[in-house]
Amino acid sequence: MTYVNAVFQGIILGGFYALLACGLSLIFGVMRIINLAHGSLAVLGAFITWWIVDKTSLSPFLVLIPSLIVMFGVGWALQRGLLERSLRAGILIPLLTTFGLAIVIDNVLLGVFSPDVRSLGGQAGAVTTTSWKVSQQFSISALGILILAVAVAVLGGLSLFLRRTTLGRAMRATAQDSDTAELVGIDSRGVYARAAGIAVATAALAGVFLAIRAVVEPSAGPTQLIFAFEAVVIGGFGSLWGTLVGGLILGVAQTLGAQINPQYANLAGHLVFLAVIAVRSGGILAAREGTA
Amino acid sequence: MNPLRTTGLSVQRWTKVSRAFTGGAGLLVVVLAFFPMFMSANVVQKLTALFILIMIASMWNALAGYGGLVSVGQQAYIGIGAYGTVWFAHHGVPPYPAMFLAIILAGAISVVFSFLLLRLTGGQFSIATWVVAAAFTVIVSLDKGLGAGTGISLIELNQYGPEHRQDYTYWFALGATAVLLIVLFVLLRSRMGSSLQAIRDDEQAAASVGVRVMAGKRVLYIFAAVGFGAAGAMTLANTLFIQPNSIFSVQWTAFAIFMVLVGGLGTFEGPVLGAILLFLIQDWFADLGVWYLIGLGVVAILFALLLPRGLWGTIEERFGLQLMPVGYRVRGLGRSPGADSGPLEEADATEAAAQT
Numbered sequence: 001m002t003y004v005n006a007v008f009q010g011i012i013l014g015g016f017y018a019l020l021a022c023g024l025s026l027i028f029g030v031m032r033i034i035n036l037a038h039g040s041l042a043v044l045g046a047f048i049t050w051w052i053v054d055k056t057s058l059s060p061f062l063v064l065i066p067s068l069i070v071m072f073g074v075g076w077a078l079q080r081g082l083l084e085r086s087l088r089a090g091i092l093i094p095l096l097t098t099f100g101l102a103i104v105i106d107n108v109l110l111g112v113f114s115p116d117v118r119s120l121g122g123q124a125g126a127v128t129t130t131s132w133k134v135s136q137q138f139s140i141s142a143l144g145i146l147i148l149a150v151a152v153a154v155l156g157g158l159s160l161f162l163r164r165t166t167l168g169r170a171m172r173a174t175a176q177d178s179d180t181a182e183l184v185g186i187d188s189r190g191v192y193a194r195a196a197g198i199a200v201a202t203a204a205l206a207g208v209f210l211a212i213r214a215v216v217e218p219s220a221g222p223t224q225l226i227f228a229f230e231a232v233v234i235g236g237f238g239s240l241w242g243t244l245v246g247g248l249i250l251g252v253a254q255t256l257g258a259q260i261n262p263q264y265a266n267l268a269g270h271l272v273f274l275a276v277i278a279v280r281s282g283g284i285l286a287a288r289e290g291t292a
Numbered sequence: 293m294n295p296l297r298t299t300g301l302s303v304q305r306w307t308k309v310s311r312a313f314t315g316g317a318g319l320l321v322v323v324l325a326f327f328p329m330f331m332s333a334n335v336v337q338k339l340t341a342l343f344i345l346i347m348i349a350s351m352w353n354a355l356a357g358y359g360g361l362v363s364v365g366q367q368a369y370i371g372i373g374a375y376g377t378v379w380f381a382h383h384g385v386p387p388y389p390a391m392f393l394a395i396i397l398a399g400a401i402s403v404v405f406s407f408l409l410l411r412l413t414g415g416q417f418s419i420a421t422w423v424v425a426a427a428f429t430v431i432v433s434l435d436k437g438l439g440a441g442t443g444i445s446l447i448e449l450n451q452y453g454p455e456h457r458q459d460y461t462y463w464f465a466l467g468a469t470a471v472l473l474i475v476l477f478v479l480l481r482s483r484m485g486s487s488l489q490a491i492r493d494d495e496q497a498a499a500s501v502g503v504r505v506m507a508g509k510r511v512l513y514i515f516a517a518v519g520f521g522a523a524g525a526m527t528l529a530n531t532l533f534i535q536p537n538s539i540f541s542v543q544w545t546a547f548a549i550f551m552v553l554v555g556g557l558g559t560f561e562g563p564v565l566g567a568i569l570l571f572l573i574q575d576w577f578a579d580l581g582v583w584y585l586i587g588l589g590v591v592a593i594l595f596a597l598l599l600p601r602g603l604w605g606t607i608e609e610r611f612g613l614q615l616m617p618v619g620y621r622v623r624g625l626g627r628s629p630g631a632d633s634g635p636l637e638e639a640d641a642t643e644a645a646a647q648t
Contacts, residue, residue: 028415033415034414034415034416034418034419036364036415036418036419082593082597085597086596086597089596089597089600090600091360091414092356092360092362092557093596093597093600094415095362095364095414095415095418096362096549096553096592096593096596097593097596097597099364099418099545099546099549100546100549100589100590100592100593100596101589101593103546103585103586103588103589103592104586104589104590104593107582107583107585107586107589108582108586110582111581111582111583111586222422222542223426225419225422226419226422226423226426229419229420229423230423233416233420237416261434263430263433263434264434266426266430267427267430267431267434270423270424270426270427270430271427273420273423274408274423274424274427277408277409277411277412277420278408
C-alpha cells in the first residue's frame with residue numbers, strides 16, 4: 001500500500017511538473033529557444049505573489065490574478081527586450097543571454113528577499129490542510145487534486161488554444177515558418193511576444209503552487225528548470241500531452257526513489273531522464289531541434 | 293601545386309606579430325615558473341586562482357566557441373577533478389599523483405557521457421549537461437566517505453609544509469594551464485580545427501562536405517572535461533576544502549560564460565583576457581556579494597547582444613591582429629588582380645570564345 005500511495009503522490013507531483021514544463025515546451029515550440037531562465041522566472045512569480053500576500057494578507061489564489069498579469073508582462077518584455085535580439089544574433093546567443101538572465105534573477109531575489117525559504121501554505125486556507133484518508137498509508141490531499149486539475153486544465157486549455165483560436169493558429173503558423181506567416185498577414189513579433197507572455201505566466205502559476213505545496217527560495221530556479229526540462233524530454237519534445245505524460249513519469253520516479261531513501265528522489269528522476277536519452281535514438285530529439 | 297599561387301593570393305598562418313607574441317607567451321610561462329622563488333605566498337595563491345580561471349575560460353570556449361556546444365554543466369568535471377583527488381588520496385595515492393589520476397578520471401567519465409549528451413544539440417544539450425552535474429552533486433552528497441553534504445578537506449596535503457604545498461600547487465596549475473593551451477592551439481591549427489569551426493558554423497553543411505561531426509565534438513568534449521577536471525583538482529589544492537554544493541555549483545558556468553563572452557567567444561586569446569578581467573573584478577568587487585554576481589550577469593548579457601565577438605574578437609576584427617595564429621589569413625585580397633592571374637584570364641578567354 002505504501003507503494004500505491006507513492007505512485008499516487010508521484011502522479012500529483014507529476015501534475016505540478018507538467019504545469020511547470022508547459023511554458024518551456026511552448027517557447028521551444030514557437031521560437032525554438034530553450035529558455036534557461038524558465039525555472040528562475042517561476043520562482044520570481046512565486047516571490048512576487050508572496051510579496052503581495054505578505055503586504056495585503058489576501059488569499060494567494062486571489063493574488064494570482066494580478067501576479068499572473070504582471071508575469072505575462074514580464075514574458076512579453078522578455079521577448080521584446082532580450083529574446084528577439086538574441087534570436088537575431090545567432091543560435092548560441094539565446095542560450096547565453098537566458099542563462100545570464102537566470103543568474104541575474106536568482107541573485108536579485110537573493111539580494112531583495114534574503115536566502116530564507118518562504119511558503120504560501122499558511123495563507124492558502126483549508127485546501128492545504130484538507131485530505132481524505134483511504135487507508136492507513138494512503139491519503140488524498142485536496143491540494144494535490146487541485147494542482148493536478150489545474151495542470152490538466154492549463155495543458156488542455158493551451159492545446160485547445162493552439163488548435164482552435166485565431167491567435168493559436170497564428171502561433172503554429174509562425175512556429176512553422178515565420179516569413180511565410182508574415183506574408184499572410186500575421187504579425188510574428190506580436191505572436192512571439194504573446195507566446196512568451198503565456199509561457200512565463202504558466203511558469204509563475206507553477207511557482208505559486210510550489211510555494212503553496214512546499215517552500216520556495218531564491219536559489220530554487222535552476223532545480224525547477226531541470227525538473228521542467230526532464231518532464232519535457234521524457235514526454236517527447238513538441239507535444240503538450242507528452243509533457244503531461246513526462247511530468248507524471250518524472251513525478252512517480254521521484255516518489256518511488258524517495259521510498260528507498262528520501263535523498264534518492266531527485267537522483268531517480270535524473271536517472272530516468274538519462275535512460276530516456278540513452279534509449280531513444282538521438283536522431284528524433286536532435287532532428288526536431290534542427291528542423292523548422 | 294597550390295592553386296592560389298596563380299591568383300596572386302597567398303595563404304599565411306604566422307605573422308611577425310604572432311611570432312613575437314607566441315614566443316613571448318612561451319617565455320612568460322618560463323618566467324612565471326620562477327615566481328614562487330621571490331613572490332609572497334599570497335601572490336602565488338592568487339596567481340594559482342588566475343590559472344584556474346584561464347583553464348575554465350579556455351576549455352569552455354573550446355566547447356562553445358569552436359564546437360558550438362553550450363554546456364552549463366561543466367562543473368560536473370570540476371567536482372569530479374576535486375572529489376576524485378580526495379578519493380585517490382584516501383586510497384593511498386600521494387596527493388599530486390592523485391590529482392593527475394583524478395584529471396584522467398574526469399576524462400574517462402566524459403567519454404561515457406559524451407555518448408549520451410552529444411546525441412542532443414543546442415539547448416537540449418545545455419540542460420542535459422546540467423542534469424548530469426546535478427546527478428553527480430547528489431551522488432557525492434550521499435557518500436559519507438567523501439564527507440557527504442558537509443564537505444571534506446585534502447588532509448594528505450599536510451605532509452608538505454604550507455609554503456612548499458603552495459608552490460607545488462602553483463607549478464602544477466601553471467603546467468596544466470600551459471599544456472592545455474598548447475594542446476588546444478595544436479588542435480585548432482590541425483585539420484580538426486577547421487572541421488570544428490565548420491561544425492560550429494553549420495553542422496549539416498559541415499557533415500555534407502565530409503566533416504566527421506560527431507568525432508570532432510567528442511574530441512572537444514573529452515578534452516574540455518580533462519581541462520575542467522584539472523581546474524577542479526587545482527581548486528581543491530588551492531583552497532584545501534570543498535563542499536559538493538560549491539564545487540558542483542552552476543556559478544562556475546556563470547563565470548565561464550562571463551569570461552568567454554567578455555573576452556571573445558571563438559577566439560584563442562579572448563578567454564585568457566576574460567579570465568584576467570574576471571580575476572581583477574573578483575579582487576575588487578567580490579565583497580559586494582549578490583550585486584557583484586548580478587553585475588556579471590548583466591555585463592555578460594550586454595556583451596552577448598551588443599558585442600558578440602567580445603573585446604578580443606572586436607580588436608582582432610578592427611586591427612586584423614592575431615597573436616596566436618590558429619586561423620589562416622589570405623594575403624593579396626586588396627590588390628587588383630595581376631596581369632598574370634591565370635583563372636581570370638582563362639574565364640575571359642572562354643567568354644571571348646563564346647562571343648565569337
